[in-house]
Amino acid sequence: MKLPVFVLTSAALTLAALSALSAGIPTIQKQPFGKMPDGREVFLYTLTNASGMEVKITNYGGTIESIKVPDRDKNYADVVLGFDTLEGYTQPKNTSYFGALIGRYGNRIAKGTFQLDGKVYHIPTNDGPNTLHGGIHGFNSKLWDAKTMETPEGPSLTLHYLSKDGEEGFPGNLNVTVRYTLDKKNGLHLDYSATTDKDTVLNLTNHSYFNLSGAGNGTILKDLLTLNADNFTPVDSTLIPTGKVESVGGTPFDFRHATEVGSRINENNEQLKLGHGYDHNFVLNRKGDLTVVAAKVEDPNSGRVLEVYTDQPGVQFYTSNFLDGSVTGIGGPYNLHGALCLETQHYPDSPNHPNFPSTELRPGETFHSTTIFRFKTE
Ligand code: GLA
Numbered sequence: 001m002k003l004p005v006f007v008l009t010s011a012a013l014t015l016a017a018l019s020a021l022s023a024g025i026p027t028i029q030k031q032p033f034g035k036m037p038d039g040r041e042v043f044l045y046t047l048t049n050a051s052g053m054e055v056k057i058t059n060y061g062g063t064i065e066s067i068k069v070p071d072r073d074k075n076y077a078d079v080v081l082g083f084d085t086l087e088g089y090t091q092p093k094n095t096s097y098f099g100a101l102i103g104r105y106g107n108r109i110a111k112g113t114f115q116l117d118g119k120v121y122h123i124p125t126n127d128g129p130n131t132l133h134g135g136i137h138g139f140n141s142k143l144w145d146a147k148t149m150e151t152p153e154g155p156s157l158t159l160h161y162l163s164k165d166g167e168e169g170f171p172g173n174l175n176v177t178v179r180y181t182l183d184k185k186n187g188l189h190l191d192y193s194a195t196t197d198k199d200t201v202l203n204l205t206n207h208s209y210f211n212l213s214g215a216g217n218g219t220i221l222k223d224l225l226t227l228n229a230d231n232f233t234p235v236d237s238t239l240i241p242t243g244k245v246e247s248v249g250g251t252p253f254d255f256r257h258a259t260e261v262g263s264r265i266n267e268n269n270e271q272l273k274l275g276h277g278y279d280h281n282f283v284l285n286r287k288g289d290l291t292v293v294a295a296k297v298e299d300p301n302s303g304r305v306l307e308v309y310t311d312q313p314g315v316q317f318y319t320s321n322f323l324d325g326s327v328t329g330i331g332g333p334y335n336l337h338g339a340l341c342l343e344t345q346h347y348p349d350s351p352n353h354p355n356f357p358s359t360e361l362r363p364g365e366t367f368h369s370t371t372i373f374r375f376k377t378e
Contacts, residue, residue: 043058059143060090061101071304079213081334102206112124224260227294233314241353265319284310295317320338
């Protein structure tokens with residue numbers, strides 16, 4: 001059965017549309033969100049499902065700007081960090097990738113160098129000696145083409161970006177499509193696909209910062225986290241994996257049972273010190289299985305719960321170790337440990353580690369991947 005989905009523009013909020021909203025019918029609303037330096041218009045899309053969950057996404061960086069979900073008393077709060085203006089995102093001091101789509105290669109590539117088909121590529125570095133999140137002008141700073149759609153699952157927004165051959169030093173014209181769909185059960189689906197016309201490397205993710213108590217409302221240190229991961233990939237002082245895959249057993253990286261995020265974060269552990277907290281790739285058990293929970297966050301304070309499902313082999317768990325209160329977004333200044341990220345992805349620096357799952361994409365192949373963020377209360 002097809003659900004009726006009302007596509008609205010801010011200029012024309014019709015009476016029919018308004019009554020659809022109050023009747024709990026899924027809607028997509030589109031409103032202006034500023035202009036790119038070259039004059040192209042940027043938009044903010046609001047996806048609402050029948051139970052009232054609301055997700056706002058801008059086609060600037062394909063960024064999730066806000067996610068409003070209920071707590072155990074049915075009070076709604078915005079549970080991701082973000083800005084209510086385009087300038088918030090483009091300001092030079094915003095180096096945190098709040099909510100953005102990340103590519104062409106999410107996470108780090110050591111010394112901005114990798115080899116593919118016997119050829120050495122040098123790409124711009126932007127994180128000490130390394131390349132982070134696609135380089136200086138990653139996908140997070142691009143304007144994506146956007147199309148709203150009615151699907152049987154719920155309202156959806158399809159974003160497309162063509163990353164030209166040589167962009168940020170990567171080979172191949174890469175056509176990337178990311179479809180966001182808000183389902184009836186408070187799940188936000190992220191479906192990624194990509195094709196190339198030359199051999200290339202690819203690691204796509206979304207960089208949402210979650211605080212289930214509400215953006216700007218305290219830290220995530222009391223959240224209970226479960227990670228379905230027996231192993232993680234330790235890093236060096238520049239956060240590049242050493243290449244080892246180590247057991248989490250007996251370490252502060254063991255989240256196989258629900259554990260307070262902050263209970264071990266200040267332990268005298270070399271990896272925690274190198275990461276300034278948690279900033280590590282966890283190797284997911286049952287890789288590729290979208291039916292198993294990869295990560296679960298429970299906020300005892302509000303009763304809100306986030307479950308993450310993914311077919312990707314890894315997840316970067318990051319405790320906002322670089323937030324220091326100097327950037328203010330929706331909900332107030334964003335402080336140390338004010339949110340956590342669960343970036344579903346391939347392992348960092350995979351092109352330089354033949355023992356890691358491959359991130360190569362070849363002409364004729366289509367890359368497909370799905371991650372679901374599902375919200376509940378307990
Ligand atoms: C990723 C990295 C972190 C940090 C953030 C953005 O999570 O692993 O080290 O760079 O992105 O601030």
